Amino acid sequence: MTAALKVGMISFAHGHAFSYFRALMNIPNVEVTGIADEVKSRVQELTEKHSIPYYEDYRQLLETDIDAVVICSENVHHAKLTIDSANAGKHVLCEKPLGVSVEEMEEMIRVCKDNGVQLMTAFPCRYITAVTEAKAAIERGEIGEILAIKGTNRGTMPGGWFIEPSLSGGGAVLDHTVHVMDLMNWFLGSRVKEVYAEAGTLFHDIAVDDAGLVHVKYENGVVAVLDTSWSRPKSFPTWGDVTMEIIGTRGVISVDSFAQKNEVYNDEKMKTQWSSWADGMDEGLVRGFLDAIRDNREVPITGEDGLRSTEVALAAYESIKKGQPVKLG
Missing domain, CATH: 3.30.360.10 (Dihydrodipicolinate Reductase; domain 2)
Known part of the structure; x- marks a missing residue:
């Protein structure tokens, strides 16, 4: 049997994080093995109900053996969180908009490619x-x-x-x-x-x-x-x-x-x-991301797609x- 994909979630600042979490919990052979959020109250109910490790500092989550992260922070933090995740060797599904400047989005794409990880933009529509x-x-x-x-x-x-x-x-x-x-x-x-x-x-x-x-x-x-x-x-x-x-x-x-x-x-x-x-468009989005990682093929909605919009x-x-x-x- 194929090993389960281990996914971490970074920030529940954006409400889409909750629907992505539900999608992850519904997909077979996937485990949410950590949630990082500097505001513990946003995620405490989820972590306690599902016995998921909580991290106040996302960098501690990135030190674990997760395969990928889902980032749903405030827009201005997308670039740093994505770049740090890529440097830690984690695939990234990042909430839209991908970034708040062309320069930082280009850097996000470059760092992910340099580290051999996938960057997918969250466009569930x-x-x-x-x-x-x-x-x-x-x-x-x-x-x-x-x-x-x-x-x-x-x-x-x-x-x-x-x-x-x-x-x-x-x-x-x-x-x-x-x-x-x-x-x-x-x-x-x-x-x-x-x-x-x-x-x-x-x-x-x-x-x-x-x-x-x-x-x-x-x-x-x-x-x-x-x-x-x-x-x-x-x-x-x-x-x-x-x-x-x-x-x-x-x-x-x-x-x-x-x-x-x-x-x-x-x-x-x-x-x-x-x-x-x-x-469920959110489950379709998450499945598309995870299937691409499993099959070692390009994600269906790339970082370049996020940049172009x-x-x-x-x-x-x-x-x-x-x-x-x-x-x-």
């Missing part, structure tokens, strides 16, 4: 059924050549460290550009060459942007626009949406990523709830500051 079906239809040529894409990623304002620039590196434009931009890049197989963006703080009294429109031109001639906002109220049934209209020469594909749901009306809650019956968000901020389009590459 690639594992949504509507997305994978759209990708397959595009590859079959069902809508001809793609001309344009219109996307949205409208969510609830997350609060906490997400609205502290020193920890997040940006607001809604950074937080919500990267998911859908990765999907657009994946569909098109082309690089963005120009970015123009507008942003503002329209919905909340916070120190970062909570609304934005990001316009891009691709090297292959496709144009795209993305609504990146924290415009959903707290009472909204789910955190947000991921939608796309993919316009081709012979047809249009509409993607509503979270449409696999039931509407539930409950007098106790006094508002509509959504009960999802969709496939995040550089658009960073260029959007430059465009907002200058009030004009910004060239990439």
